[in-house]
Amino acid sequence: MGADCLFCKIINRELPADIVFEDDELVAFNDISPQAPTHMLIIPKKHIATVNDLTDAEIDLPGKLILRAKAIASEKGIAETGYRLIMNCNEQGGQTVFHVHLHLLGGRQLTHLG
């Protein structure tokens, strides 16, 4: 666990969250400040601070995050209308929580990035 990591605390149930999926490796929960009707975060249980910290040991992890997001999008009924998957990295990428997470956004027309 990362010291004082918000998302590690959610994984460990030290902080409440609206968790909609959990398995041995991943947890998914609703974003506390949703930017779209569906805004979920899919995270690894392993504490990895940023995309920069991913190594060959995590070669399968991004695929698992994306496949889980795909399944949740389907469950939410937004697979066909469409959705956006985002991973922010460090300050200029807009990262504010330093535990790798994949945003799943959908349920409305999204506008351009940036």
Ligand code: 5GP
């Ligand atoms: P980032 O900006 O790092 O890519 O995304 C962090 C996301 O975590 C933000 O969308 C923010 O709203 C969300 N967030 C921050 N604190 C909490 C929290 O305590 N609970 C939940 N569910 N989401 C949080």
Ligand code: ZN
């Ligand atoms: Zn963490």
